[in-house]
Amino acid sequence: MTSALLPTYARAPLAFERGEGAWLVAESGERYLDFGAGIAVNALGHAHPHLVEALTSQAQKLWHTSNLFQIPEGERLGQRLVDASFADVAFFCNSGAEANEAAIKIARKYHAAAGQPERYRIVTFEGAFHGRTLATLAAGGQQKYIEGFGPKVDGFDQVPFGDHEALLAAIGPETAALMIEPIQGEGGIRSVPPQCLRGLRALCDERGLLLIMDEVQTGVGRTGQLFAHEWAGMAPDILSAAKGIGGGFPLGVCLATREAARGMTAGSHGTTFGGNPLAMAVGNAVLDVVLAEGFLDHVQRIGLVLKQRLAGLKDRYPDIFEDVRGAGLLIGLKLRVPNTDFVAAARAEHLLLIPAGDNVARLLPPLIVTEAEVGAAIERLEAAASRFASGMRRAAE
Incomplete structure (x- = not known):
């Protein structure tokens, strides 16, 4: 069906009907971990x-x-x-x-x-x-x-x-x-x-x-x-x-x-x-x-945890990841594979990321994200990276 909207966006074939905290629920009922936050907009997550x-x-x-x-x-x-x-x-x-x-x-x-x-x-x-x-x-x-x-x-x-x-x-x-x-x-x-x-x-x-x-x-x-x-x-x-x-x-x-x-x-x-x-x-x-006491301390602490976990992921998949950049909960993964392809692979694992220039995938979770949710994101990134690595090995054989 032809859309009535001006075609200025390359939208992913996915629509959400509700959200809570760092999670979005698609029309199908599937849950996605939102590490895009509406491009750094939903600072306190969904439905705070x-x-x-x-x-x-x-x-x-x-x-x-x-x-x-x-x-x-x-x-x-x-x-x-x-x-x-x-x-x-x-x-x-x-x-x-x-x-x-x-x-x-x-x-x-x-x-x-x-x-x-x-x-x-x-x-x-x-x-x-x-x-x-x-x-x-x-x-x-x-x-x-x-x-x-x-x-x-x-x-x-x-x-x-x-x-x-x-x-x-x-x-x-x-x-x-x-x-x-x-x-x-x-x-x-x-x-x-x-x-x-x-x-x-x-x-x-x-x-x-x-x-x-x-x-x-x-x-x-x-x-x-x-x-x-x-x-x-x-x-x-x-x-x-x-x-x-x-x-x-x-x-x-x-x-x-x-x-x-x-x-x-x-x-x-x-x-x-x-x-x-x-x-x-x-x-x-x-x-x-x-501005509540301790909130920015939380962002700093969780941001450090995320960056450390991503550094470990980079070390495990050096053919996929080149660098980890950023501060707090504004983090970039510099990729050795096309960033749009990797963002799509992460989305297939129910993790939402945002592409950026210089072949980077941005991680912009809501500032209320928990350490457990960071762990869940790393697991999904690892699954996406593993899929890429397997594909690269098959192509080389």
């Missing part, structure tokens, strides 16, 4: 009771008023994020791409307000992914996403990942900011070393640039800190977050220092649905859990 209660309670009261009026739960969520981070102000939206659009506008407007409107260009890094709008596609710079959509939005200069000399050469009198993911998610779980993040901070201070941190995938506890840049002991001027902050409900936020956001006056930016009462209720419920 605190999130369900918060959404249900708010839905019975008020859904939408628009930003023409005050939204108390938004004020509360913004203050909690500010109190827990480097930031002074927050702007709520609906997605990571929107959060990055806000970050780009804030950086450009900062220099315009300072009397330097010519400083509008932003240096980004090859392999990055910042969203699917025309501007965020240009920021990411990946040709496979840009091709066919007309002229690339001006104002972005990509440099090779980890190339300090190219970075220095790209900075000129029109440069407004640097924009980087502390760990590239779509780009293959490639981490920026802490000393490099500190170096970028120093470089921005020296050149009068703003530093934008894209933490859409790494933020809200995913690496074992509220935000991944905290591991480096530094702070950006502007930060985008989404995915996990809504625990499955559409929510994004752009955080900034008051100085960086000084050009953003009334009417300079806006959104119809961003910061709506439903999203704000869920966002506050997510923070209730993530």
